[in-house]
Amino acid sequence: MTPLLENLDYAATVVLLLIGLWTVLADSNLLKKLMGLNIMETAVFAFIVTSGMIEGGAAPILGPDAAPPFMAPIPHALVLTGIVVAVSTTALALALLLRVHREFGTLEIDELRKRW
Amino acid sequence: MNPRLAAAFVTGLAVPMLAAMAALPRHGSPDQPIHTHVAREYIESGPETGNLVTAILLDYRGMDTFGEVVVIFVGLVAVLVLARHREPALPAASPSPIVAFIVRLVTPFIALFGFHVILSGLEVPGGGLQGAAILGGLVILNGFVFGPQHARSLLPGRLLPWLQGAGPLAFLAAGIVGGIATGFALGYPTHLPLLHEAMLMGVELGIGIGGALIFSRLYLALEDA
Amino acid sequence: MSELFDVVLLTLLILTALAVARARDLAAAAILFAAYSLMLCLLWLHRGAPDVALTEAAVGAGVTTLLFLVVIARTSR
Numbered sequence: 171m172t173p174l175l176e177n178l179d180y181a182a183t184v185v186l187l188l189i190g191l192w193t194v195l196a197d198s199n200l201l202k203k204l205m206g207l208n209i210m211e212t213a214v215f216a217f218i219v220t221s222g223m224i225e226g227g228a229a230p231i232l233g234p235d236a237a238p239p240f241m242a243p244i245p246h247a248l249v250l251t252g253i254v255v256a257v258s259t260t261a262l263a264l265a266l267l268l269r270v271h272r273e274f275g276t277l278e279i280d281e282l283r284k285r286w
Numbered sequence: 287m288n289p290r291l292a293a294a295f296v297t298g299l300a301v302p303m304l305a306a307m308a309a310l311p312r313h314g315s316p317d318q319p320i321h322t323h324v325a326r327e328y329i330e331s332g333p334e335t336g337n338l339v340t341a342i343l344l345d346y347r348g349m350d351t352f353g354e355v356v357v358i359f360v361g362l363v364a365v366l367v368l369a370r371h372r373e374p375a376l377p378a379a380s381p382s383p384i385v386a387f388i389v390r391l392v393t394p395f396i397a398l399f400g401f402h403v404i405l406s407g408l409e410v411p412g413g414g415l416q417g418a419a420i421l422g423g424l425v426i427l428n429g430f431v432f433g434p435q436h437a438r439s440l441l442p443g444r445l446l447p448w449l450q451g452a453g454p455l456a457f458l459a460a461g462i463v464g465g466i467a468t469g470f471a472l473g474y475p476t477h478l479p480l481l482h483e484a485m486l487m488g489v490e491l492g493i494g495i496g497g498a499l500i501f502s503r504l505y506l507a508l509e510d511a
Numbered sequence: 512m513s514e515l516f517d518v519v520l521l522t523l524l525i526l527t528a529l530a531v532a533r534a535r536d537l538a539a540a541a542i543l544f545a546a547y548s549l550m551l552c553l554l555w556l557h558r559g560a561p562d563v564a565l566t567e568a569a570v571g572a573g574v575t576t577l578l579f580l581v582v583i584a585r586t587s588r
Contacts, residue, residue, distance in 0.1 A: 174308040182521040184303045186528050188296045193532040196292035201537055201583065205544055208575065209528050212551055212567075219560050224321060225314035229559040230329070230338040231411065239316055241559040242325035243338040247347055250339065251354045253566050254415050254497065257574055258361030261504040264582045265368040268511040271586045339562045403565070411561035419566055423573030430577055501574055508581050 179220045186213035200270065200277040204263050211256050215249045222246060340413040344489055348472045352461075355453030355493055362450065362500045362507075369511035381431045389431045396424045404494035408486060414453075414493030421494070422501025429502075434509040441502055450499045456492020460485045516557065524550045537583045545576040 174181055190213060193206025222245035228236055230243035271277055274285050311318040333341050343351050381389075400420035407413025429437025442449060460472065463485060467475035474482050527547040534540035548571025555564040 173312075174304060176312050177307050177310055179313050179517065179521065180307040180310060181304055182525060184300065184307055185525055188300055188303070189525070189528045189532050191299070192292055192296045195287045195295065196289040197532070199537065201579070201586075202532075202540060205531055205540055205579070208544065209531065209547070212548070212571070215563075215567075216551060216554065219555055219558055219563055220313060221310075221318075221320055222325070222560075223314050223558050224316050227559055229411070229561050231409075231561075232329075232333070232335050232338060233409075234335075238329070239321075240329050240338070242320050243328065243342055244325055244347075245320070246339045246560045246563050247342040249560075249563050250343065250413075250415055250566055251347075251351060253563070253570050254419070255354055255357050255361075257419075257501065257570050257578075258358040258504065260575055261508065261578055262361050262364050262368075264508055264578055265365040265511060268508065268582060268585065269368055272511075277586055337562070411565055413562065416562065416565045416569065419569035419574060423569050423577070426574060426577045430580070505574075505578060505581065508578060508585075511585070 179223075180217065183213050183217040183220060186210075186216065198279045200267055200279065204260065204267070207263075208256070208260060211252075215252055218245045218249050218252075336408050337410060337413070339411075340407045340490075343413065343415070344486055345474055348457075351493070352454070352457040352472070355457060355496065358497065358500050359451060359454055362503055365504055365507045369507040385431055389427060393424060393428060396420065400424060400494075400498070404490055405487070407490055414490040415497060417490075417494040418497025418501065421498035422505075425498070425502040426505040429505055429509065434506055437502065438506060441499060446499065449495055450503060452492040452496030452499070454496075456489045456496070459492075460489050513557075517554075520550065520554050520557065524554065537587070538580065541576055541579040541583060544579065545572040548572040548576070 187210050190206045190209030190211075193209065194203050197203055197206065222242035224239045224241055227239040227241045230240045230246065232240075267277060270282070274282055276282060276285075328342065328346065329338065332338060332346075400417045402417075403412035403420055404414055404417030407416070425437050425440055428440060448455070457472070462471075463481070464473040464475065465471045467473070467478065467481065474485060476482055524547065527543055527550055531540050531543045531547055534543055548567055551571065552564045552568040555561075555567060
């Protein structure tokens with residue numbers, strides 16, 4: 171159990187991912203499913219940022235006052251790109267949901283099955 | 287899916303995932319592979335001052351950021367296609383006077399901060415993507431409080447189609463200029479400091495303004511759908 | 512001290528995520544999602560990633576939440 175306790179931060183991101191997955195699977199509302207998907211996304215981002223962390227490190231901004239060790243900057247750049255793409259995919263999904271609502275008048279998955 | 291079944295499935299999935307997390311190198315220790323290869327190389331031989339994250343986004347992973355601005359532009363196009371049907375816009379509900387006053391009060395300061403974040407990204411935390419999110423959020427906030435018509439009036443009218451594509455266009459321009467100056471597409475001419483700086487600033491402004499307008503248009507498209 | 516801060520932050524993060532998952536009211540879930548994003552932003556600031564924290568504060572608590580609220584308002588009529 172000790173290795174897991176040492177990697178508590180990683181374990182927390184797994185819990186967040188699974189909470190998001192549970193929302194996607196179990197909730198009957200499509201908007202809630204989309205929120206679950208967003209939680210899964212942010213859990214992955216949190217995992218990547220956590221992996222670039224270094225004990226007692228400073229933010230990767232160089233200058234006269236900055237002293238090593240620095241956090242690994244590459245995961246930060248990766249996540250920054252990912253967050254912005256995540257917004258545009260969320261907006262696309264929301265536009266699709268608006269279309270579904272206009273066609274069927276509901277976003278509840280049980281109701282949608284009946285009117286298919 | 288039945289919530290009980292889903293909970294059982296998720297709990298079952300937790301076991302192998304947590305086991306995998308326990309097997310990873312201890313987090314925060316400096317001898318993980320992530321710190322000993324590319325990251326160390328970059329910190330040691332990259333730029334001497336300034337924000338390494340911005341430098342990586344624009345230079346080391348420049349192609350990746352180019353792809354990303356293209357992706358959000360394509361996302362906007364897709365949303366506009368889906369939301370084509372226009373219904374008469376709703377009249378804006380009149381906001382509470384307190385909310386309206388606060389939003390009017392903070393709007394110019396947030397706009398100033400957004401541009402500051404875009405332009406100072408090379409030195410301090412910030413950059414085009416962050417500034418785009420701040421400015422886009424500001425326009426959406428105004429639309430949310432005063433109605434979409436007000437948000438639309440905040441955007442530039444005639445230049446909008448071009449400015450929406452400012453991110454990819456700025457990258458294309460920087461790629462061509464860099465290609466002429468260094469022989470590599472998206473290469474930055476470090477031997478010409480002024481041109482180098484101008485290219486970085488141009489790309490930052492393109493990402494920032496283009497991204498902010500794309501976020502605003504995404505909101506307006508959802509409002510009009 | 513720093514470890515304690517980490518544990519408190521991670522606990523709050525998981526609690527807000529659970530609150531989003533459990534909320535019946537959609538608007539409440541969207542606001543809870545904003546709170547979740549701000550927790551995440553604090554965590555990243557603490558992890559030495561100010562760039563990512565800045566983006567998450569503007570995107571997670573601002574843009575995404577407002578887009579969700581717009582769609583919730585338009586579909587609940």
